[in-house]
Amino acid sequence: MVDRGLLYQEWKQHFWIILVVFAAVMLSEPLSILNDYFQYQSCLADQKKFPDLECDFYRDYGMSGVMRMFWVGGIALALSQIGFERSRGTLEFTLGLPYKRGLIFNTKYFFGTSILLTAQLLSYFLSYALIVVLKAEVIHFHAYFIGSAIFCFMVYSLVMAAGAMTGNPLAQLIVAFSASILPYLLIGLPVANVQIILQFFGNDASFLLLESNMMNYITPIAYLDSFGVKEGNMLITLIPLVMGILFYIIGSFCFVNQPIERNGHFFLWKQLERPIQILVILFGILGFGMAASSSILSYIFGMIIGSAVGFLISYFLIFKKIKQL
Incomplete structure (x- = not known):
């Protein structure tokens, strides 16, 4: 109506x-x-x-x-x-x-x-x-x-x-973009890291392979590339x-x-701030670790860097008020 x-x-x-x-x-x-x-x-x-x-x-x-x-x-x-x-x-x-x-x-x-x-x-x-x-x-x-x-x-x-x-x-743009790739962050990123860890110890990780096309069905940003057409x-x-x-x-x-x-806050409902910050830090850890996975030491170092980057990004974006027009 x-x-x-x-x-x-x-x-x-x-x-x-x-x-x-x-x-x-x-x-x-x-x-x-x-x-x-x-x-x-x-x-x-x-x-x-x-x-x-x-x-x-x-x-x-x-x-x-x-x-x-x-x-x-x-x-x-x-x-x-x-x-x-x-x-x-x-x-x-x-x-x-x-x-x-x-x-x-x-x-x-x-x-x-x-x-x-x-x-x-x-x-x-x-x-x-x-x-x-x-x-x-x-x-x-x-x-x-x-x-x-x-x-x-x-x-x-x-x-x-x-x-x-x-x-x-x-905040509106960031949340919208994050939601558009959320299935990759929640599913694809953890699975990729588990594969890396198993491979470090010489284990077969092929059973964890995800069909990328299946992931596209539930990822909004995938349809940007005329997916389906x-x-x-x-x-x-x-x-x-x-x-x-x-x-x-x-x-x-x-x-x-x-x-x-x-009030210029990132989220109108303040109870979302801490859980989202934790998620951002986790995504930073997993993402930087995966990017630096040439060896187990570089993988660990990448995760440390990722945790720091995730904390800083989440802190300045979520907990810092933006001046209103």
Whole structure:
């Protein structure tokens, strides 16, 4: 459920960022197609001088790498709607209005997703029109746009949830990025260290090998590389849709139930600070140990360095207040 008055307020407060994000998301792919077309025309001109030169106007969206500007727009919009609003104090004003917190969050969320999905839909139609008019050969075009829309929805939900948990824009970005690689940190990193330790003592560690493709299914950042689209299986792209819904539920719960003070702390709920610091130190120990695993002595030395780095990073990021705008 959303409120028209809150929708209008969102529009007025974020007009310029909406304009920039909408234009970037809508035009990124059509401009990329036009750029490829001009390169193709240039190649045809050179072909007159070099007959052996091959020129193709061809785009394989399954191998196109990243999901273009769509996900960047989702990050920018979510940062503006919560992180920078909280830092400026405008979120406190909105929360002081006679609306329930759940209604405010849902309105923000509906507004953001509507802007992003509308821009992507227009981008799809413009891109398809250019492909038809310019007669380009494409593969996985429709699957790519569906996967991109779902991925952008997941990224936007993730950054919104991170904003509902944190007290400043930097913390919002760090938490969102950490959550996007969390399966690798919680599963992949400890398993890799166990493998290293077993190998030091001459034991077979092959039974601990994880299928990297299986890890990709539950790691949000893996879908940045068109994962699922280039696999030729669109059912895989439904997984980030489920994760996006889960992030929305987490964000809504945190927005409604956690403190709202504009105090510059990393986490709004201070009880999270110590457990997260311990995790950061552990990740530092395991990560530096794995990076310096040429011998058991260098492995131990790397773990010591990692513990110090993890402590310093966690201390200055989590326990130091950030000056508000």
